Amino acid sequence: MAKRSKTYRSAKEKIENKDYTLEEAVAILKEFKSARFDESIDISIRLNVDPKYPEQMVRGTVALPHGTGKQIRVLAIASGEKQKEAENAGADFVGGEDMVERIEKEGWFDYDLIVTTPDMMKHVGKLGKILGPRGLMPSPKAGTVTFNIQQCVDEIKKGRVEFRVDKTGIINSSLGKMSFDTPKIIENVSDFITSVLKAKPVSLKGKYVCSVFISSTMSPSIKLTIQEFE
Numbered sequence: 001m002a003k004r005s006k007t008y009r010s011a012k013e014k015i016e017n018k019d020y021t022l023e024e025a026v027a028i029l030k031e032f033k034s035a036r037f038d039e040s041i042d043i044s045i046r047l048n049v050d051p052k053y054p055e056q057m058v059r060g061t062v063a064l065p066h067g068t069g070k071q072i073r074v075l076a077i078a079s080g081e082k083q084k085e086a087e088n089a090g091a092d093f094v095g096g097e098d099m100v101e102r103i104e105k106e107g108w109f110d111y112d113l114i115v116t117t118p119d120m121m122k123h124v125g126k127l128g129k130i131l132g133p134r135g136l137m138p139s140p141k142a143g144t145v146t147f148n149i150q151q152c153v154d155e156i157k158k159g160r161v162e163f164r165v166d167k168t169g170i171i172n173s174s175l176g177k178m179s180f181d182t183p184k185i186i187e188n189v190s191d192f193i194t195s196v197l198k199a200k201p202v203s204l205k206g207k208y209v210c211s212v213f214i215s216s217t218m219s220p221s222i223k224l225t226i227q228e229f230e
Contacts, residue, residue: 012220019225025214026185032219033178038069039217040174041185045196046210047169055203058171059164061143062195066184067159069177074153075099075111077120077138082149086115089153097123103130111136115144115152163196169210171196178216189214193226 011032020028033039049056075093076086077100086094093099093111100123102108107130114131116124116138124131124138131137138144142162146152163171175188193212200208213221 008218008220015220015222019223021228022186022189022214022224025222025224026182026189028222029178029185029214029216029219030182032216037217039178039219040069041176041178041180041189042172042174042215042217043189043192044213044215044221045171045193046212047165047171047196048207048210049165049169049201049204051165051167051169056201057165058196058199058201059141059162060195060199061160061162062192063155064159064161064175064188065191066176066180066188068161068174069180070174072113072156073111074156075114076149076153077114077116077124078149079117079120082117082147085150086153089150090157091115091153096120100124100127103127109134109136113144113156114138115146115149115156117147117149118145121145161192163192163199 014028014031029041047058049058051057073092074090075095076083076091077096078086078094079096083094083096095102100120104127114124114136118140121138128137140146142164143152143160144162161173161175163173165171173192175192176185180188197209209226212224212226214224215221
């Protein structure tokens with residue numbers, strides 16, 4: 001196990017063995033700020049689901065009211081007027097079959113997310129083995145396959161994030177920066193948790209959320225009480 005820094009150990013000692021309200025947790029994180037860079041605010045939610053069953057796969061999107069603080073590079077694959085719409089919304093790269101060919105032949109990955117229109121999926125679909133393992137494959141469920149490409153790109157640029165439970169039943173995401181004002185961090189985290197709660201599988205019986213922790217990039221994690229969101 002890696003040896004923790006003195007700063008980390010000191011911060012860990014300040015966290016009690018209890019569940020904190022979101023307001024309390026954010027206040028504690030603000031006290032921990034010590035890195036020389038603008039740390040991310042991260043969340044980890046453990047769910048009582050088994051993702052190997054399709055009906056228990058939890059995923060969705062949420063438009064964070066204050067964004068993530070990160071610049072997301074968007075590739076829009078569309079045709080005709082839809083390309084112009086994507087450009088107007090601020091897509092970093094726009095094209096059609098030429099972009100599909102570039103990815104396939106050159107292994108081009110200088111972007112963070114791909115959005116496309118349904119009519120282009122016949123071309124984009126053949127990139128599944130290339131994009132899938134990197135988590136870049138567009139999906140209707142994630143809202144990245146849509147004819148309303150202008151709104152999609154606009155929302156992503158403003159801070160829309162996708163969440164998806166991993167094979168261990170955990171959702172991880174970054175929801176802002178330590179430089180954000182406290183109310184903005186609280187609102188981002190609150191909206192994210194609420195969206196995950198709304199995504200509860202209909203077939204799931206009993207407890208849904210096992211635990212919720214937030215942290216900054218370099219800090220210990222703090223356990224939240226979820227009663228205030230239920």
